[in-house]
Amino acid sequence: MVDVHLRGITKRFGRTVAVDGIDLDVNDGEFIVLLGPSGCGKTTTLRIIAGLEKPDRGRVFFGNKDVTYLPPRERYVSMVFQSYAVWPHMTVFDNIAFPLKIKGLPKDEIVCKVKWAAELLQIGDLLNRYPHQLSGGQRQRVAVARAIVVEPNVLLMDEPLSNLDALLRVRMRSELKKLQRKIKVTTIYVTHDQVEAMTMGDRIAVMNAGKIMQVGTPEEIYNKPQNIFVAGFVGTPQMNFFDATISISPKEVALDAGDFKISLEPRFTELLKGFEGKSVTVGIRPEHIHPSKYVALSEGRYSLVKGTVDFVEALGSDTIVHVNVGSRILVMKLSGSHHFKLGSDIEIALDLDKLHIFRKDSGKAII
Amino acid sequence: MSKPNKLILERYVPYILIAPALAYLLFFIGYPLAQAIVLAFIKEGGFTLENINYLLYSPSSKFFEALYFTLLLALVVIPIQVAIALGLATLLNIKFRGRNAALYIIILPLTISDVAAGLIWYTLLSPNGFFNKLLMNLGVISEPIYFFGYQYRHMEFLAIVLTEIWRATAIVFVILFAGLQLVSGELIEAAEVFGANAWQRLKYIIFPLLKPSLQAALIIRTLFAFQVFGVVWTLAGRDIPVLAGEAYYEQVELRHTGVAAIYALVIAAMSVALGYLYIKMFRAKYLEAGT
Amino acid sequence: MMGVGLSMEARPSPVKYLLLRVLIYALVSIAVLWVLTPFAISIMYAFVDPKQYYSKSVIIPALYTLDHVRKLLALGAYSAIINSVIVAVLTIVFSFALGLPAGYAFARYTFRGKDSLKLLIISLRMFPIIVIAVPLVTLYIRIGLSDSPLGVALAHTAMALPFVVLITSSIFAGIPKDLEEAGLIFGLSRAGVFLRITMPLALPGLAAAAIFTFIMSWNEVFIASVLTLTNRTLPAFILTSAMAATDFIKFAASFIMVLPAMIFVFIARKYLITMWGITLR
Numbered sequence: 001m002v003d004v005h006l007r008g009i010t011k012r013f014g015r016t017v018a019v020d021g022i023d024l025d026v027n028d029g030e031f032i033v034l035l036g037p038s039g040c041g042k043t044t045t046l047r048i049i050a051g052l053e054k055p056d057r058g059r060v061f062f063g064n065k066d067v068t069y070l071p072p073r074e075r076y077v078s079m080v081f082q083s084y085a086v087w088p089h090m091t092v093f094d095n096i097a098f099p100l101k102i103k104g105l106p107k108d109e110i111v112c113k114v115k116w117a118a119e120l121l122q123i124g125d126l127l128n129r130y131p132h133q134l135s136g137g138q139r140q141r142v143a144v145a146r147a148i149v150v151e152p153n154v155l156l157m158d159e160p161l162s163n164l165d166a167l168l169r170v171r172m173r174s175e176l177k178k179l180q181r182k183i184k185v186t187t188i189y190v191t192h193d194q195v196e197a198m199t200m201g202d203r204i205a206v207m208n209a210g211k212i213m214q215v216g217t218p219e220e221i222y223n224k225p226q227n228i229f230v231a232g233f234v235g236t237p238q239m240n241f242f243d244a245t246i247s248i249s250p251k252e253v254a255l256d257a258g259d260f261k262i263s264l265e266p267r268f269t270e271l272l273k274g275f276e277g278k279s280v281t282v283g284i285r286p287e288h289i290h291p292s293k294y295v296a297l298s299e300g301r302y303s304l305v306k307g308t309v310d311f312v313e314a315l316g317s318d319t320i321v322h323v324n325v326g327s328r329i330l331v332m333k334l335s336g337s338h339h340f341k342l343g344s345d346i347e348i349a350l351d352l353d354k355l356h357i358f359r360k361d362s363g364k365a366i367i
Numbered sequence: 368m369s370k371p372n373k374l375i376l377e378r379y380v381p382y383i384l385i386a387p388a389l390a391y392l393l394f395f396i397g398y399p400l401a402q403a404i405v406l407a408f409i410k411e412g413g414f415t416l417e418n419i420n421y422l423l424y425s426p427s428s429k430f431f432e433a434l435y436f437t438l439l440l441a442l443v444v445i446p447i448q449v450a451i452a453l454g455l456a457t458l459l460n461i462k463f464r465g466r467n468a469a470l471y472i473i474i475l476p477l478t479i480s481d482v483a484a485g486l487i488w489y490t491l492l493s494p495n496g497f498f499n500k501l502l503m504n505l506g507v508i509s510e511p512i513y514f515f516g517y518q519y520r521h522m523e524f525l526a527i528v529l530t531e532i533w534r535a536t537a538i539v540f541v542i543l544f545a546g547l548q549l550v551s552g553e554l555i556e557a558a559e560v561f562g563a564n565a566w567q568r569l570k571y572i573i574f575p576l577l578k579p580s581l582q583a584a585l586i587i588r589t590l591f592a593f594q595v596f597g598v599v600w601t602l603a604g605r606d607i608p609v610l611a612g613e614a615y616y617e618q619v620e621l622r623h624t625g626v627a628a629i630y631a632l633v634i635a636a637m638s639v640a641l642g643y644l645y646i647k648m649f650r651a652k653y654l655e656a657g658t
Numbered sequence: 659m660m661g662v663g664l665s666m667e668a669r670p671s672p673v674k675y676l677l678l679r680v681l682i683y684a685l686v687s688i689a690v691l692w693v694l695t696p697f698a699i700s701i702m703y704a705f706v707d708p709k710q711y712y713s714k715s716v717i718i719p720a721l722y723t724l725d726h727v728r729k730l731l732a733l734g735a736y737s738a739i740i741n742s743v744i745v746a747v748l749t750i751v752f753s754f755a756l757g758l759p760a761g762y763a764f765a766r767y768t769f770r771g772k773d774s775l776k777l778l779i780i781s782l783r784m785f786p787i788i789v790i791a792v793p794l795v796t797l798y799i800r801i802g803l804s805d806s807p808l809g810v811a812l813a814h815t816a817m818a819l820p821f822v823v824l825i826t827s828s829i830f831a832g833i834p835k836d837l838e839e840a841g842l843i844f845g846l847s848r849a850g851v852f853l854r855i856t857m858p859l860a861l862p863g864l865a866a867a868a869i870f871t872f873i874m875s876w877n878e879v880f881i882a883s884v885l886t887l888t889n890r891t892l893p894a895f896i897l898t899s900a901m902a903a904t905d906f907i908k909f910a911a912s913f914i915m916v917l918p919a920m921i922f923v924f925i926a927r928k929y930l931i932t933m934w935g936i937t938l939r
Contacts, residue, residue, distance in 0.1 A: 052839055054374060069371050073845045085840035089858045102845030146844070384763035385775060388756040388819055392782055395790060395816035402793035458685055465686075471927050472690050475697065478919040480877030482893045486912035487700040493905060495711055497699045533696060587784065594786045597879045600897065611788060611880060618792050618884055631789040638786045646781065 002063045002153045002186060003028045004049065009058035011044055018044040019055070020210035031180050031187045033201035035194060037233070041210040042190045043158055049188060050156050051075050062153055073102075078147035079156040082163065084139045086131045092118075092142050093127040099150040117149040120179060137168050144176070148183060155180070155187045161196065173199055194234045198222070206230045228363035231283050231356055237320060239283045239356070240330050246275045255282055255357075259326025262303040264352065271367055272357070280366065281358040286320065286333035288354035292347040294334075302349040305330070309340045323348055400635065406628035418625035428626070433608040434633075436524075440599075440609070441592035444531045448588065449581070451532070452539035456547050457569070470544075477537045481597030484534040489515075489602060492526050515602065523603040530598050538591065539584045546580025547573070586645045593637050610634050697916070704913035708906065726910035730900065733907070735914060738895035741807050745882070745891055746875040748811035750868050753818040754826075758864075761826025762852070766835070783820035790816065791884040798885065805887045813885060814875045822871060829863035830856065866926040873919050 004026040011019040019041040026032050034042040047053045049060060051072035060068045067075050078099070086095055096117055100110045118124040121141040131139055140160060147155055160176075161169045177200045180187050191197055197204045198218045205215045206229070214226045225231035231239050244255035244262070253269050255262040262282070264272075292304055307325035314337060321332045321340055332348055340346070357367040407418050422430045459470055476484065491497050492514040499511040513519045514526040550573060558568045596611035605616060614630035617623040703711070707721035731739075763769075764776060794813055795804065803809035833856055841851040857864075879893035886894055892915060900911045 050843060052842065069374055071847070072842045073847070077843060079840070079843045081836045081840060083834065083836055085834070085836040087837055087840070087855060087859075099844040150844070378769070381763040381767035381769045381772075384759040384767075388760040388823055389775070389778075391756055392779075392816060392819055395813070396782060396785060396787075398797070399790035399793035402797060403789070406793060406796065454685075455689055458682065458689075461682060463679075463682060463686070469686050469690055471923075472693055475693055475920070475923065478873055478877075478923045479916050480879055480893050480919075482879045482897055483877070483912050483915040486896070486908050486915070487696045489905075490700040490703045490909050490912065491696055495905070497703075533692070590784050590786065594788050594880075596788070597893070597897070601901065604901075614788075614792060615880065615883060618795065624792065624796065627792045631792045634786050635789045638784070642781060642784050646777070 003030075004154055004186060004188070005059075005061040006045070006049070007059045007061070009045065009048055009055045009060070011041075011048060011053060011055050017210050019048070022058070022210075022212055024205060024212060024215065026186060026188060028186055029184045031177065031189065031200060031202045033197040033204045034188065034190045034207055035197040035201075035204050035233075036192065036207035036213075038192055039209075040207040042192075042207050045207070046156055046158055046188060046190045049154065050077055050079055076150075076153045077156055078150060078152035078154075080140075080143045080147045080158065080160045082159045084136075084143040084160075084163075086139050086142050086146075088131050090130075091127065092123065092129050092131070092134070095131070095142055096127075096146045096149050099146065103150070113149050114145075117145040120148070120182075121145045137164055137172075140164065140172070144179070148179070148185070151183070152185060155185045157187065157189045159191050160189075162191070162193070169196075176200065194236075198234065206233060208233075224365075225283075225356065226365050228281060228283070228358040228365075231358070231365070235285055237286050237331050237333060239285050240289070241281055241283050242328055242330075243279055243360075244282050245277065245279050246272055248272065248276045255280075257282070257328075259328060260303075260305045262350065262352070262355075264355075265301070268367070275359075275366070279360055281360055281363075283356040283358060284330075284350055284354060286331045288351040289323075289330060289332040290334070290349050290351070291332070292349040295349045297349065301352040303352055304347055304349055306345065306347050309342055309344050309346050312340050312342065321346075400632075403628040403631050403635075406625050407632060408625075410625070418623070418629055421623070421626055422629055429605070429608040429613055430630075433610045433613045433630075436607050437593060437595065437609045437611075440524075440527065440531070440595060441589060443528055444535070445585070445588055445592060447532055448536045448539050449585065451536050452543050452584070453581075455536075455540050456543040457573070459544060460547050474537045474541060476534045477541065479534075481534060481595075482601055484530055485598040485601030488526060488530040488533065488598075492529075517606050520603075520606050523606055526602050527599055527607060530602065531595070534598065535588065535591065539588050542584040542587065543577065543580050546577050546583075549580075550576045582645070586641065589641060590638050593634050593641075697920075700909060700912045700916070703906075703909040706906070706909070711906070726906040727914065730907050730910040730914065733903070734890075734895060734899060735892065735911070738890050738892045739914070741886075741889050742876055742891040742893075744807045745811045745814060746872045748808065749814040749818055749875040750871050752811065752815040753822045753871060754864075754868065756815070757819050757822030758826050760823045761828075762830050762856075764823070764827040765830035766838075779820050779823050783824065787813075787817040788880040791881040794881075795884060804885070805889055807886075807889055807891075810882050810885050810891060811875075813881045814878060817878065817881070818871045818874055821874070822867065825867045825870075826860075826864065829860050829867070832863070833859050869922045869926045873922060876918060877915075 004024075006022055006024040009019055009022040010017070022041075022045060024045075034045060036042050044053060048055050051067070051070060051074075054069060058068070059066055062075065086092075087098075090098070093114055096114045097110050100113055105113075114127070115124065118127060121144055123138060123141045123145060126134065126138060126142075131142070134142070140163075143160070147157075157176075161172055164172060173196060189196075189200065198221075201218060203215060203217055204221050206213045206221060208229050214221060214230045216224070221230060221234055225234070228241070232241065242257050244257040247254045247256060248269060251266075253264040253266065253272055255264065292302070295302060305325055307323040307330070309321060310324040310329055311322040313320040313322075316337065317335065319334045319336065319338045319340075321334070321338075323330045323332055323346060330348065355367065356365060358365050408414055408416070410417060422428050455473060459466060459473070479487075489496070492512075493499070494511040494513060499508075502508045503511065512522070514522045516523075554576070555568055555572055558572045563571065594611050595609050596615065599607055599609050600612050600615070605612065610630055610633060614627045614634070617630065618627035704726060705722040705724065706726075707723050710721050760779075764772065790813060794809070798804040798806075798809045803812070837859070838851045838855055841855040842848070846854060877893065878891075879897055882891040882894040883897050890898065896911045896915065900907050
């Protein structure tokens with residue numbers, strides 16, 4: 001059980017830079033998720049932590065120990081592969097027992113531990129079967145059991161749920177999280193699915209193009225995105241983005257989006273100083289836009305915008321409304337079932353407390 | 368701290384693994400080739416054209432006949448084999464009951480030596496053989512057809528052609544069949560949906576997609592044809608000279624090592640030329656196919 | 659998928675469909691008979707009673723004898739068979755010892771020059787190997803390997819090596835890489851992974867490749883004939899001695915040459931088509 005530190009990890013494959021100078025600290029016993037689109041370098045980072053790849057630059061530390069060039073078996077990590085990598089020529093029991101056998105543990109201890117791991121994963125009655133006799137979900141459990149049986153320093157998981165069907169995936173999400181809490185092993189989990197990341201991670205490291213965009217708790221990632229990439233990657237439907245020009249006057253601070261104008265309180269002047277006259281990207285999540293009828297306008301700070309209903313998605317639990325405001329579409333999300341007539345006029349209220357503003361050059365958040 | 372030495376050495380592991388095999392091959396092919404040139408052109412320390420002269424001008428040398436028959440055999444046999452193999456491959460591509468059994472049977476000739484093939488057809492075509500007996504008992508002929516013996520040279524050629532077709536069609540078949548498997552069923556079905564009938568599907572979809580396999584099959588079959596030996600020797604001896612047969616004869620019977628070496632070099636040169644042509648024309652596709 | 663002519667959707671009228679089926683089965687039967695009949699006839703004739711053979715009215719003999727095979731074995735075929743087995747086994751040992759590591763390297767590593775090296779091996783595969791026989795005679799005389807099974811085995815190894823490299827490369831590549839990586843994670847060294855994960859999974863394919871190599875060596879006639887005099891392999895022996903003998907000896911000869919190949923092929927039949935397709939491509 002250790003904490004993991006990455007310092008300046010860089011890895012190239014030919015001309016492509018897969019991982020570009022990554023620093024990361026993972027706490028002992030923490031469940032951290034590397035989240036990002038495919039090709040962002042998350043799997044490569046995981047494999048570097050595992051020892052399956054060696055970085056071109058940088059160091060990996062387990063605790064105080066520099067493990068950068070150690071082979072995997074000297075790091076005492078465990079890994080659950082995306083394809084499970086359960087050996088077809090061994091029984092389930094032998095698969096799970098393998099790490100223990102290599103360590104040279106006595107036979108009865110092996111049997112004991114294998115049974116423990118199998119029970120935890122509810123595959124205790126499958127121990128004598130061969131992988132080809134199991135379903136995908138069962139094979140996945142074998143892979144997880146094998147990974148935890150040896151009580152590793154670090155548990156690594158590479159998109160372990162992506163090959164399961166939707167229902168099973170949801171079930172395994174909670175099972176894995178509960179399992180991790182129970183055995184308290186430092187876990188690094190790679191996925192491109194933001195729902196997985198948000199529900200399972202103690203903290204999330206969002207990655208893009210080989211760099212870490214932000215590290216934080218799910219709540220921080222969601223409510224305080226530090227750049228436009230993180231803001232746009234997490235959250236469904238995606239956050240609304242539109243360009244606006246900032247104008248600062250003694251009376252008000254305004255965001256001029258062309259089709260409409262948003263007035264901000266003077267207290268924002270400090271933060272937005274220096275962007276006078278400049279163009280910025282404004283972001284607001286669909287659930288922070290409401291039909292003005294439904295909102296107690298006096299009890300908060302809202303900006304009203306007029307538009308027409310362009311498209312409605314009725315999901316049952318939520319209703320998503322695409323509102324046409326001049327040259328743009330703003331997406332609004334309401335809970336419950338609501339009826340809107342296509343093409344009808346509608347006035348929407350933007351919650352100014354939940355507004356995000358990003359610089360146009362770097363994508364970094366100003367607010 | 369730079370990378371540990373072990374890591375740097377790891378880069379050379381693949382080369383170390385491949386080196387022995389490569390060295391062995393280069394020696395066992397490079398050295399004989401060089402030695403062949405020496406045997407052909409060097410005698411007692413000096414350059415000599417003695418062997419070449421024997422080859423080209425001596426009345427007991429059958430070089431030009433051998434060249435002629437080797438090429439003639441290839442020219443006659445290969446097109447027939449390609450046609451039959453193509454038909455068989457498309458036929459066997461259809462899934463019918465017993466297809467797998469038929470498949471294994473059709474490739475059976477691949478597993479036997481060419482000498483064995485020659486002997487097998489000898490049992491069929493000899494004067495008391497199956498073929499003659501059958502025809503005589505059916506009343507089609509009254510005297511056995513003679514396939515062997517110098518005075519029946521043209522019949523010997525026919526026997527060789529028959530045997531070669533029986534023996535080596537499977538080589539072409541296997542390549543075409545494998546290639547056909549790679550042609551996605553969906554591509555053919557799409558053509559069907561858009562109105563193409565069986566012949567049109569064959570012509571516009573299957574045949575073009577099969578071309579790489581066809582080219583590979585042709586080249587490989589031709590390369591083998593340059594080396595034809597066992598079948599000819601068992602059925603016709605020297606009545607039908609071929610390059611490999613003459614090489615064997617000169618070396619083993621006459622001990623004309625230099626002459627035999629030249630035959631070997633001729634075969635090698637023809638093969639290398641053909642191979643070079645092939646690689647030059649189709650190299651990119653070859654690597655794409657991902658051997 | 660239903661190949662060229664047939665599809666469940668555009669099924670022609672029942673009569674036409676039936677006719678098509680009949681045609682297919684007819685053609686296939688002709689092909690199968692065309693291949694099998696010579697085998698059947700030659701096997702029969704290997705044991706045919708001489709009187710029946712020469713009798714003009716008997717097409718398919720009913721009387722059989724083991725005489726021909728016995729005579730052939732006594733003539734020297736028995737020791738020739740032993741020689742062939744020795745040569746073939748040595749060939750397998752040498753070619754796998756050299757070729758297996760190279761195959762693994764091609765399958766698992768990326769390195770500079772990989773494509774060119776692979777192309778080189780493929781070209782060597784297409785090289786007419788019989789060409790090395792004549793020069794090797796002189797070399798073998800000098801180093802004392804002439805007329806020996808070892809000498810033939812070394813030449814056969816050169817013949818089989820490109821095939822072994824390519825086929826083992828394909829076999830190893832077919833084993834999912836993450837099975838090996840899991841081995842690394844869970845405690846094995848690279849060598850350990852190769853022995854305990856890769857090899858067990860590769861074994862069936864490797865066994866079939868070994869069988870194919872055996873057959874290649876067993877059937878090879880030119881090199882063996884040139885390189886040996888008294889210690890002949892079976893094909894060489896038959897080429898020289900049996901050719902001058904009676905018809906019956908020839909028939910018996912074809913039988914004993916063909917038998918092992920047919921047995922082995924039956925055992926390894928599943929792998930053969932894929933393997934031949936790969937190697938001959």
